[in-house]
Amino acid sequence: MRWNLKSKPEKQKVQALQNALQVDEIIATLLVQRGIETFEQAKTFFRPSLDDLHDPYLMKDMDKAVARIEKAIAANENIMVFGDYDVDGTTAVSLVSSYLRTFYPNVATYIPDRYAEGYGISYKGIDFAEDNGITLIIALDCGIKSIDHVNYAAEKDIDFIICDHHRPGDKLPEAVAVLDPKREDCLYPYDELCGCGVGFKLIQALGQNRNQTTEDLIPYLDLVATAIAADIVPITGENRTLAKFGLEVINSNPRPGIKALTQSIKKKEITITDVVFVVAPRINAAGRIKHGDYAVRLLTEFNLAQAEEFAKEIEDNNNERKGLDKQITKEALSQITISNEEKRFSTVVYQENWHKGVIGIVASRLIETYYRPTIVFTKSGDKLAASARSVKDFDVYNALEACEEHLEQFGGHMYAAGMTLLEENYENFKSAFEKTVKETIHPDLLIPELEYDAEIRLTELNPKLMRILKQFEPFGPQNMTPLFLVKELTDSGYAKSLGSDDEHLKAFVKQDNSQSFGAIGFKIGDKLSVVKNLQKFDAIVSLEENEWRDVVTLQLQLRDIKPSNG
Numbered sequence: 001m002r003w004n005l006k007s008k009p010e011k012q013k014v015q016a017l018q019n020a021l022q023v024d025e026i027i028a029t030l031l032v033q034r035g036i037e038t039f040e041q042a043k044t045f046f047r048p049s050l051d052d053l054h055d056p057y058l059m060k061d062m063d064k065a066v067a068r069i070e071k072a073i074a075a076n077e078n079i080m081v082f083g084d085y086d087v088d089g090t091t092a093v094s095l096v097s098s099y100l101r102t103f104y105p106n107v108a109t110y111i112p113d114r115y116a117e118g119y120g121i122s123y124k125g126i127d128f129a130e131d132n133g134i135t136l137i138i139a140l141d142c143g144i145k146s147i148d149h150v151n152y153a154a155e156k157d158i159d160f161i162i163c164d165h166h167r168p169g170d171k172l173p174e175a176v177a178v179l180d181p182k183r184e185d186c187l188y189p190y191d192e193l194c195g196c197g198v199g200f201k202l203i204q205a206l207g208q209n210r211n212q213t214t215e216d217l218i219p220y221l222d223l224v225a226t227a228i229a230a231d232i233v234p235i236t237g238e239n240r241t242l243a244k245f246g247l248e249v250i251n252s253n254p255r256p257g258i259k260a261l262t263q264s265i266k267k268k269e270i271t272i273t274d275v276v277f278v279v280a281p282r283i284n285a286a287g288r289i290k291h292g293d294y295a296v297r298l299l300t301e302f303n304l305a306q307a308e309e310f311a312k313e314i315e316d317n318n319n320e321r322k323g324l325d326k327q328i329t330k331e332a333l334s335q336i337t338i339s340n341e342e343k344r345f346s347t348v349v350y351q352e353n354w355h356k357g358v359i360g361i362v363a364s365r366l367i368e369t370y371y372r373p374t375i376v377f378t379k380s381g382d383k384l385a386a387s388a389r390s391v392k393d394f395d396v397y398n399a400l401e402a403c404e405e406h407l408e409q410f411g412g413h414m415y416a417a418g419m420t421l422l423e424e425n426y427e428n429f430k431s432a433f434e435k436t437v438k439e440t441i442h443p444d445l446l447i448p449e450l451e452y453d454a455e456i457r458l459t460e461l462n463p464k465l466m467r468i469l470k471q472f473e474p475f476g477p478q479n480m481t482p483l484f485l486v487k488e489l490t491d492s493g494y495a496k497s498l499g500s501d502d503e504h505l506k507a508f509v510k511q512d513n514s515q516s517f518g519a520i521g522f523k524i525g526d527k528l529s530v531v532k533n534l535q536k537f538d539a540i541v542s543l544e545e546n547e548w549r550d551v552v553t554l555q556l557q558l559r560d561i562k563p564s565n566g
Helices: 009-023 025-033 039-046 064-075 087-098 123-131 147-155 195-211 214-231 237-253 256-263 271-290 293-299 303-340 358-367 396-402 423-440 463-470 524-532
Strands: 002-003 080-083 107-110 134-139 159-163 177-179 347-351 374-380 381-388 410-414 417-423 449-452 484-491 496-498 504-510 517-521 535-549 549-561
Touching: 009 025, 009 039, 009 087, 025 271, 025 463, 064 134, 064 159, 064 177, 064 195, 080 087, 080 123, 087 107, 087 134, 087 195, 087 214, 087 271, 087 293, 107 123, 123 134, 123 147, 123 504, 134 195, 147 159, 159 195, 177 195, 195 214, 195 237, 214 256, 214 271, 237 256, 237 271, 256 271, 256 293, 256 303, 271 293, 271 303, 271 358, 303 347, 347 358, 347 423, 358 381, 374 484, 381 396, 381 423, 396 410, 396 417, 396 423, 417 423, 463 535, 484 524, 496 524, 504 524, 504 549, 517 535, 524 549
Parallel strands: 002 449, 080 107, 080 134, 134 159, 159 177, 347 374, 517 549
Antiparallel strands: 374 381, 381 417, 410 417, 484 504, 484 535, 496 504, 504 517, 535 549
8 A cells, every 4th residue: 555645735825724714734734735725715615505506507508408398398298307227317317307296297217227228328218208108308317428319219209308427429419408517518617517416407497497596406405415425526616515415404304215225324413425335335226136216216205104115125135236246256356366367457357147236346346456447247138248447547438448449338437437348359358458558557556545635743633623624524536534644653552453354453542642542443453463562653544533422532543554664
């Protein structure tokens, strides 16, 4: 593991902000690192407001999208809300469909089957629309490259509105409206929205026609916050505002489906981390194991007892998913060893009977062992389908673009992508991908990196610092939990490993004559020897509050440790 200090901000900027805000240097440093350099920017950061949200009509084609939906309502047309089967897609479908149904009944939803139809807009979905007299399809979290599908629908007199956030290709689909802040000709001020976020902008625009304010749409923000957390988009700008207010809804008055999923979290306050690790995997499990429709059914159910029944089914799906990804990861690791591929620059593995619903998770698991760009293939109909995951700072989408002659189709972004290819092209693709990665990846990117914000001394830790750091939440990409380097710590002599496999580490540490702080390190139990016998060690830590019997204390979470001067 490499430890690297994040780029140090200019001292003058830090000092100016420190004076303007009357805060400690460490807080000013953290803010400037996040691009916050003025009093006004800090005010927006610490006190996000719904007034900060941009006018939805700044998004290219928004006027066309709203006009077409209003025309459909006036003419009593049947509307179908179509979305991908992952968290972003199912929350987006739930959001737009439940909003439309508050004033218009002729609204159907459609989630493609992961196995029979695959990712994105499907011909089967369009045929379903034709069979059911649907003349307008609103596609969410997909569609930006679905040129042929949109043309196919047009032949059947079915119009499309595309609401996507993925990178467009050279040509856009000939839809009535294409809402995508990543369009080159779109001047919308913020282009990091998730698919559900684009859906929210659509209902915001529709709401303006009905004299609704953004405050009227707050009940939908639990879905938006869930999608933001799950889709790993930057927690900056509009996303930060939407996530903050969405978390407030999750904690105060969530929809029954979200409430049913969060009942197992025995905490006073649910954080974005809880959404990432508890809520999102369960919503995803429906599409992975059964069908994404189950997730939409849960998220649009307004009877709590019924939502709890749906949540139990989804919990069973999630337990099945856990067993599958554990087994497939084991088989994939064995395949890498048997093929003597431990020293490659990339991982590409394939087995025809691996469950398509968990190969993305397996790709992430493999990166934990072999830290390099990873693709996991399985059989899907008469083709092979795969999920790709990348390592920090390596653009796997660009690498796939360099190998696209071997692929049938692909899509995604820098860190995650999906693709299909013909089985006879698998070996050629595997060789081409390895060659591309080998030629383009910097060797440092093949070593896991832990970036810390600043060095700190234990004497600087106090409740006031913790109080301000809590206001940095919600955390996520481009606003990660602050990490600090603390040097020359010693344990009080009570260090021990915890957990059934001794995988965690518990200690009480101090630095010179500072007070002692409790410290917990998850999955670093094998480093117990580093802290034993009062040896001095360095640590990368985050700060957290530990509540025990109604007493709250400041605790260090040890992210990694190594001997001092080691």
